[in-house]
Amino acid sequence: MVTGCQVEIIGDDAVGVVKRFQDSDAVVLGANTPGFKGDGFAGYDVVLSTLAADFVAPQAVKDQRTVNILGIMPGQDVFYRGNIRGITRLLRRLGVKANTFFGDDETIEKIRQYGNAGLTLVFSEKYGIAPAQVFEEKHQIPYITLDLPIGETRTDAFLRAVGKQLHLDPQVVEDLIAEEKQYYYSYLERILEIYGDIDLQRYAIVSADLNYAFPLISFLADDLGWVPHLVVINDELDDLQRRRFEQKFFSLSSEAKPKVIFEPHAGQLLRHIRESWPQNSNEKYYNALSPAFVVGSSLEGNVAANIGASFLSVAFPVTNRAVLDRGYTGYRGGLTLAEDVFSALVSNR
């Protein structure tokens, strides 16, 4: 049972009513989710916290090779199932079982057992942390936050972090990385010739939510060698979190580092692009922000067209693509994203 604005404003104790049914045969859970208290991300946190607090059965014995996965929101992450699958697959190869909540083959009964995990992985710096904290307090399961492992560089970091946290044999982790990379590069090699021959390096502009912004720019800069120019994060953080978050962007391997802007309002991307680059005041020689590529949501498609940039929608909402089991996590997800990005560049040929 989830609540809406009306019942919360007039003061119905809907959740209290639900609690009267806790001994019934059916599982009945209630969460306060009025629209005036937050966006869809907040709703995810409330519902997952409720599951963790009221539904997941306490378990005394933890399996140190099982992890809970949080922070990847159905729908808000259009590629959520594919992304979860990519992460699960890599963990399985390390001998780690993943409780995914929203991935393939999940059931209510399985979720009831998720108090067995030894660690929670939150693939966000903001979302999924609240339920992770409930797991920590009620089920004594610690958590770590990670960046969504999109492509090679971020997946390297993800696997090493998980390996360290779970005290896995470093050699096992490195062997997996080596094997996956060999596969990754054996396919990436196919783009090399056209990349070099027609110059597929682009100025990269990313406009995305907090979860996608850094992994996407890292993929474009670290894995594809693009010039990271501008990252507009459609989200809010407090000052301290923001400063810590911004530090990530200095870790990019490119010589140039991007300008990072937190912008909760939609429709501001074009303004930020214009402010990030000298205006063309009709000079004969104008060093334009070109060739550029925008990775954002479908809402940014017009901005890309406006500045003559190529475009791919990845962040929510994605209205111009059919997404089924596609995912961008892991090395293989990096190949998929590379296919989508480069296809956008050559589709007019």
Added chain:
Amino acid sequence: MSKLTEGLTYDYLGAEAAPTREERLEVTYAFCGSCDGLKKGMGQGCTKYNSRKFAQGGGCQLNLALGIARTFQNVVIVVHGPLGCASNNLARAGYNRTFRVLKNKPASENIWIHTNLDENDVIGGGVAKLREAILYAEKEYHPEAIVVGNSCVPGIIGDDIDSLINELGEQLSAKVVPIHCEGFKSRFVASGYDSAYHGVLKKMVDPVAPYERSVPEDGGAVSAKDREKLLHSRTVNLLNVGSTSFGDEAELSRLLQAIGLNVRVMPLYSSVDEISRMGEAALNISICATHDDYLVGHLKERFGSEYVVDTLPIGIKNTGQWLRAIARVFKLEEEVEHLIALETAQLEQALEPLKKVLKGKTIFVGGGETRIFTTAEFYQSLGMKVLGLKPHNFDRFAVPMIDDITDQEAIVDVAPGQPAEEVVLLNKLRPDIYVGHVGANAWVMKLGIPTVPLFGQAFNYMGYSGAFELARKAARTLQNTTFSKKIAANLPLPFKPAWFESSPSENIKQAQG
């Protein structure tokens, strides 16, 4: 006339095929040494018969010859040979269509057919199949011209395609054009340009009466006839090549129009009708001697049209030199100096911030001889250091360009393709940026060296605006050099360590005697 073509003659149209570059010019395709060494070597002629101990495939002139012909509008290409000879068309289909769109031409697809010669044809001859193919092309597509590219097999077995083509040419509405581009005939793929233009000149360019140059009479009214004469007297053909972008053509046209010339860009991507009237211009302007000398030499001998074969207009120095050579023909020296001064001042100012980024960086350039020397010269003028150059071949047309390289000890590796040799050289030199021809860049990336393409259909590199583009592209490349480093770390080149220890210059077999 041009110093570069001094002593060369072009009276070959009576022959079925153009002579090869090795017959016509002093050319080398195998040399590795310093700029200075090459200059002296060319002077003494000892580079001419060099070859390689280990050589890789270097390309086929058929691809270059048909690369010209298939750009013409409303033509059908007939590749006379086994089916493999036509395979290059597959890769080029999207490329040519995109180029037509970029150049504001009808976005037509390439149409090619091939005669699919098999074992029986090698014994019995392929002329019957060629006849069938040409008639099919006429009936099915009604093109304005049918261009037949002759491959090695009919060349070796001795198919008399010219008799057939002359016979059918009388009967069909399409012009039927033979191009003798049999790959085995020449080690120099640039021979393909001559092979193509030989056929074009023979069958596609109509004779025109020479006309007198005209100036308007002082004060008096100008008659329509005089106006036409005047226009013709200022009409120039700006001869494009396969790698000139629309941006290049627009920029060079802009500069020529600025000194009062009427510019026609041709013959690539032109209509058959435009090509037929090629002889009408007062001046043929080449941007690449390697590409055009045979064509312009012929037009001069046949129609008396003057030509300019000088340098390739890339960078400030060479664009200026090219413009001056053209202006001299029309006695527009004063006008052109004014233009060059204005353009150079504006460009220099725009280049300042980019120079700061590029100063002191090192560069290596590989590709066609005139383009790489002029491109290297331009980057050098921005404060970069030229470590080396790798022309596909080297001949008299690029000899004067050697002097433009400040460091005469910079390496010149004359090598058509030959990536195995090139990577050894680059592994030793380790430039900050490699500027390379299509096909070379992926190899170089695997050494961890960032690359910039030497040309591209979407890039304007020529003229003043092109210089700006070259500079900003190099500067942008240096803003993230991660990709090639990662590629090098994860995708090794397929050579043993000992190969990297070898010396590229020792791979060159010196001519004996």
